[in-house]
Amino acid sequence: MKLSDLAQALNQSQNAALVVGAGISYDMGIPLGYQIPMLYGEKHPHLLKKYGLDIAWQQVANAASADRWKHEYHFVVALLTALIGSIELQQTFVDWLSEMKNMMGSPSDTHAAFIIAWFNRVFRHLVTTNWDFLLEYQVDAIYHPPEISEGIYPDVFDPVTHIFTDGRSTIIDPERLYFLNSIDEENYFWESRWDIVTQRSDLKNIQNWTRSLWKIHGSPFFLACPKCGGFSRWHHTEKRTVGDPCPQHPDETLQPEIIFWGQGIDTADALVWKRLRGRLQRSDMIVACGFSGSGSDAYLREVVENHQNAWLVNPDTGDWDTDRVRHISAGASEFATMLIDEFLT
Ligand SMILES: [Zn+2]
Secondary structure, three states: OOHHHHHHHHHHOOOEEEEEOHHHOHHHOOOOOOHHHHHHHHHOHHHHHHOOOHHHHHHHHHOOHHHHHHHHHHHHHHHHHHHHHOHHHHHHHHHHHHOOOOOOOOOOHHHHHHHHHHHOOOOOEEEEOOOOOHHHHHHHHHHOOHHHHHOOOOOOOOOEEEEOOOOOEEEEOHHHHEEEEEOOOOOEEEEEOEEEEOOHHHHHHOOOOOEEEEEOOEEEEEEEEOOOEEEEOOOOOOOOOOOOEOOOOOOOEOEEEEOOOOOOHHHHOHHHHHHHHHHHHHOOEEEEEOOOOOHHHHHHHHHHHOOOOEEEEOOOOOOOOOOOOEEEOOOHHHHHHHHHHHHHO
């Protein structure tokens, strides 16, 4: 199968879903899988020692490459157990993660192509397992073009132009970005369509006119309050950390809204998974890209594999059942280039 076959299938689709994983952010320097906990350990030797994790970490560092994964697994399980019981470890982990290069996002043609293809209805649904904000950054750039910093506010009726690095441009219809919401019988206002769904309290915001980015592994940028749902640290200058009181509910403390390794949304928040799974099953096509579907992500891979019209854009097949998915050996940037060529310009 080739990317041109995928382009043809997408052209015939009315209701496609795109599922993306760590592979789409790797080129932007975001580490894959267990590289993150190992790096966290390397940067926090005193915490490893304090929580008795130093020996397990050292065993990975000393391991021969053939059985390194066994030691990594052992370390990650030990770290997870410690994380669950320690606000200090959670706090240092999400703070460290949120400061990682490009974690908060930066311009990326690949991520922009996926976001614009989603806004322009090439894909109806967009699901990410990534903690980074590279997709959200592109959304933000579309809603807040550079003129705003110069005090020029574009009219919401104006189409938005996005320019890719190679100079080609694409247009997003304002109808794709905003909808007219009524305050009362006479007054209306334009409200942005996009939203992020991470946990069950976000489900009530889903309406026919909203576009939900299913961010099913949460993010170091989200802190959750049991009463009001969550607090985004993105774009906030006021620093809030794990364990702080909720700004609206001083009697509640903020918890990291993140799904660590070894867990999935299927067990962490079954209600969110039920809603998402229904959408995936009702789609007429699912494309997975940069998503290995291994380990604790197997539940999501299986839903894709069980779909009659499933496509995989990954350099390698990994754990995927290639009898059931149409595999295209390509990276995320090549897929994004195809979308730009065939659908966006
Ligand atoms: Zn609250």
